Amino acid sequence: MNPIPPSPSVNRRSFLAASGAAAASVTFTAKSYAAIVGANDRIKIGFIGVGGMGSGHVGACKSLKEKDNLEFLGVADCWKTRADQAAATLGTKAFTDYRAVLDIKEIDYVTIATPEHWHSKMTTDAMDAGKAVYCEKPMTHSIPQAQAVMKKQRETKRPLQVGVQAMSDDSYASAAKAIANGVLGQVVQAQIEYVRRYDKQGPWRNPETTDDTPKPADLNWDAWLGHAPKIAWNPHHYFEWRNYGVYSGGIATDLFIHRITRIMKACTLLYPRRVTGMGGIWQWPDGRDLPDNFEMICEYPRGMTVYVLGTMSNRVGVDHLIRGYRGTMHFTADGWEARDKDGKLLDKHKKSGGEDIHLHHTNLHNHLRNGEPLNCPVELGMAGVVAVNMANESWRTSQMMGWDSKNEKMVPAHTLNLSHVPETPAEA
Ligand SMILES: NC(=O)c1ccc[n+]([C@@H]2O[C@H](COP(=O)([O-])OP(=O)(O)OC[C@H]3O[C@@H](n4cnc5c(N)ncnc54)[C@H](O)[C@@H]3O)[C@@H](O)[C@H]2O)c1
Secondary structure (H helix, E strand, O other), X not given: OOXXXXXXXXXXHHHHHHHOOOOOOOOHHHHHHOOOOOOOOOEEEEEXXXXXXXXXXXXXXXXXXXXXXXXXXXXXXOEHHHHHHHHHHHOOOEEOOHHHHHOOOOOXXXXXXOOHHHHXXXXXXXXXOOOEEEEEOOOOOOHHHHHHHHHHHHHHOOOEEEEOHHHHOOXXXXXXXXXXXXOOOOEEEEEEEOOOEOOOOOOOOOXXXXXXXXXXXXXXXXXXXXXXXXXXXXXXXXHXXXXXXXXXXXXXXXXXXXXXXXXXXXXXXXXXXXXXXXXXXXXXXXXXXXXXXXXXXXXXXXXXXEEEEEEOEOXXXXXXXXXXXXXXXXXXXXXXXXXXXXXXXXXXXXXOOXXXXXXXXXXXXXHHHHOOOOOOOHHHHHHHHHHHHHHHHHHHHOOOEEEEOOOOEEEEHHHOOOOOOOOOOOOO
């Protein structure tokens, strides 16, 4: 793992700028990042990790090639067959060592779509090599790693788009403006979910993977493990890594990050004050060490809670909504509607974007060309990592976690003298 650096400070003002709520009025972020490439120049991309999601990035960028004026200059995967296939799709070179892609000096940005335990190292290496980065969610596996990435981003000023692509759905930035303007009155609670129903193997098991599945001859297993403990080839770890805490945070970091980030953006939230995570390996005790059913509640200093439901045994969800004293905001397939206690419409928004990696890449391209604010910048990436890691730590240790804002780290909540009243002025 990366060495743990001193924590960088994030204040509410810089977060507001990044979150989109204040994007129109605070432009320093966009200005300082702008003109990485000239407005009409071709943007040159390298790809690191081309398994499931990495192939999605390859396909998305290929389909944007003409419209966004892109060129592809290298693909790396420690499984050579995968690197070769993606490189053939793009008509570029294949590598098995990601540092070979970082050595290509013409590359403007790299996509990183490897398991979580590699995100921080690859992102900081890419920034050191002068590259901008589109890194898949969660931005990092741990909170200290997120702090290291943020510190590196501040030092190098390299743009970082975190792969929570729902941030390119304008519903959440629009909700933030409406909430800041008082449409809901004082906001006190939000609920959201990520539910699925898995067949008999349970979440993230590959029916074709058995204990005896051999290692592909051209896969570099040691490279895949990286900084994780060295172990002999384990097909379950390679193909089903989301079930193991050493590489993943499971439901919280893989799925909840998509959802909680929406509420954070809509309610302009940064770090939670207290977090509880509950659940268990209820249904599939098959050697996994992360829960197959999980829920979390985060309490934020502005005086509100966010509940996230996450069963993997039943796909009946709950409405995605934000509750205020004056009204309730309901997120729908088309955007959102705010209604008062009697159901009277207070305001609504029809979305123009969507949860779409094409839009998320184009946002990064526009950022590199003309400084358009990033839809999911490092501050938002880090705030998500903090919330879901606190939930997992709460679950793991059977205690409520608290955020020590002075020392910028999570600690058992009972060791902090945390308030029960809002610490920042609530909205109207
Ligand atoms: N945004 C989304 O909707 C979404 C959806 C799926 C996955 N993801 C994210 O994408 C990332 C990858 O997930 P996946 O499902 O594609 O996993 P995967 O296992 O299918 O693919 C990961 C690839 O990275 C390669 N890799 C690992 N270590 C490497 C190294 N050191 N050097 C080069 N290549 C290396 C592996 O060989 C593999 O091909 C995760 O962060 C995941 O959370 C995001």
